[in-house]
Amino acid sequence: MARIGILTCSNATQELGCSSASCLADFRKRKGAFEAYAPEEPLDLVGMINCPGCPTVIGPEKLLQRIRALTDFRVDAIHFTYCVKTLCPFKEKYRKALQEAFPKIKIVIGTHRENVTEEEFHDRVKKLFCQPRKSMVDVILNKD
Numbered sequence: 030m031a032r033i034g035i036l037t038c039s040n041a042t043q044e045l046g047c048s049s050a051s052c053l054a055d056f057r058k059r060k061g062a063f064e065a066y067a068p069e070e071p072l073d074l075v076g077m078i079n080c081p082g083c084p085t086v087i088g089p090e091k092l093l094q095r096i097r098a099l100t101d102f103r104v105d106a107i108h109f110t111y112c113v114k115t116l117c118p119f120k121e122k123y124r125k126a127l128q129e130a131f132p133k134i135k136i137v138i139g140t141h142r143e144n145v146t147e148e149e150f151h152d153r154v155k156k157l158f159c160q161p162r163k164s165m166v167d168v169i170l171n172k173d
């Protein structure tokens with residue numbers, strides 16, 4: 030039995046509304062990064078947590094606190110989601126810090142199958158981030 034935790038990107042989950050459905054679907058179907066497990070080995074999803082956001086200059090220490098939500102539950106592996114893999118400029122620092130702090134836990138970069146190129150994914154996410162949005166400023170200035 031492999032006990033698995035998943036670290037998501039809070040930009041994807043909190044800002045852009047990702048429910049992690051694709052990661053979870055391929056976890057169930059053992060596709061993408063989950064293909065690497067032996068077919069006879071049962072997989073147990075122990076938990077998921079989003080990253081704590083911008084690490085500032087303090088860096089990975091912020092994540093090391095947050096990741097206890099997974100590591101305190103005896104996970105064998107922590108998967109960084111596809112969004113962390115493709116969007117996060119801190120992923121290598123995170124990977125190194127987690128590997129040093131938890132040498133017995135396997136850090137895996139990736140979750141679901143990659144159905145589009147990284148460039149295409151970046152373009153589409155950029156459009157989402159940059160779409161015109163109303164805010165409280167528009168309410169205050171009667172522009173809503």
Ligand code: SF4
Pocket residue numbers: 037038039040041080081082083084113116117118119120
């Ligand atoms: S630090 Fe990385 S994983 Fe966290 S919100 Fe920023 S880009 Fe996403």
